[in-house]
Amino acid sequence: MARTLRWGVGLLLVVSLSIGAFLLLPFRSWLPGGTVGDVPLSQVVNGTAFNRLFPKPDDGDQLVFTQEKRGFSEARLKHGGQVKALLAISDVTTAPEARRKFETSQSRLQGWPLVEQGPQATALLVADRFQIKVIGQGDGLEAEQRQDLIGRFNLRGLAALKSASAPRASLPSGPDSAGRQSLERRAAMEPVS
């Protein structure tokens, strides 16, 4: 009897300790669902690195940064208090499905694939990793104006971020690896400043 009691107490102790450890110790961050698409944060380029690559605004225009997260940075282009466009750079590591739309794209800007999304949004994929997007707001922008804005981003600097982060952030190879290789070859041909 005393023996079963001892076992019982021992078992109770072990169970309560493990439950307590799970609740009290910071195990929560190990659980899935903490990050976007369950991609570890270290594999995503921090948004701070994108800020200096945004275009310099024209006279009379104003660039106000509005969001900066892991793998994302966004700014508003304003003119006299009115928002003209949203400018954003994002790391597509957490959103692989965003790559798909570029596969069929025919148009190129400085060698990178360009896609129009609806009447007000234009996207460019740099180094198969970073997406630049310009979304017209308010009265809207013409497609040429949006493409002109995208061209004024520091695209070389952005492509260079990939090699800088490459040793840490190896991308998981997907079914579209063939398409990516050809893109990477193109990236290698681009002179890196």
Next chain:
Amino acid sequence: MSSVLERLDRLPRRNLTVLAIKGLSTLVPGGWHNITSADDLISDVLGSSDPELIRQVRARADALSRARHEGYGRALSLYDAVNRSQKAAGGLRLLANIGGALPLVKRVADLTPTSETLQAADLSLKVAAEMLAFTQVNGLPGDSFGDFVASLSEYAGEARVRMAALICFDALLPLGDQALQRLNSLLGGVDKRDLHQLPAYAGMAKLLPGRGDGAHLTFLRRGVDQWLGWAGGFSSQLGLTGQKAVQALETTLGPWQGGFQQMATFLDAFTDTYQHTGVQAVARRLVERAAAEI
């Protein structure tokens, strides 16, 4: 837990909260549009009503708001905590107003936090919650402090009606027209005991930077200092006063015979202004991000 866009879809289209904000928005140029449909918000940001694009943005926004690390859920729970606290305090004060005459309920009246210091502490908690929610949702945008301040005032300008509601409902009505000027000295009188009387503090304490009540009080005072500079300019630019706020509210809520403080109590107890506009503000930023990432 429901995602940000699901909560946006569930917001009321017409109730006391919406009427109160509608009334107040007559004081703010640009007015206020009660956005309660995620699809409308997405097509507004994207400038397109293509159902396939909207579906993609929505899926991305849900994935972002489900990720704990991204802070969207945390921002909403901050607003919820503040809202619960406001309702509890408002309900108690209402009870005290009604039951002040009855001997049995009179003890409740003695317990209720009606003092101006508590009101000031409550306002500072709301301002702090606003700033914490801002950093949870937007990170720390820009490379310099100047960039960050510009980003903060951009956010405040976008949420003008929300800020006007905060100034009118939580400062001018309960504390009088000189509230913003007096707030600093009122906050000086707040001590740790007052802080613990606020239900929202318990929920927010672990999100505030610094350890211990002392550090939290310092953070609240500094945060309010920053906000006061902006709020002072904003309210003098619009000429906000308690009188004007009540008149604006009367256009939608009907005539009001009571005093300013009773109006504040009534609004605290029966409306969710802070939560309602908070969900809308978070949803817009989330959709702007999701639209850029698809």
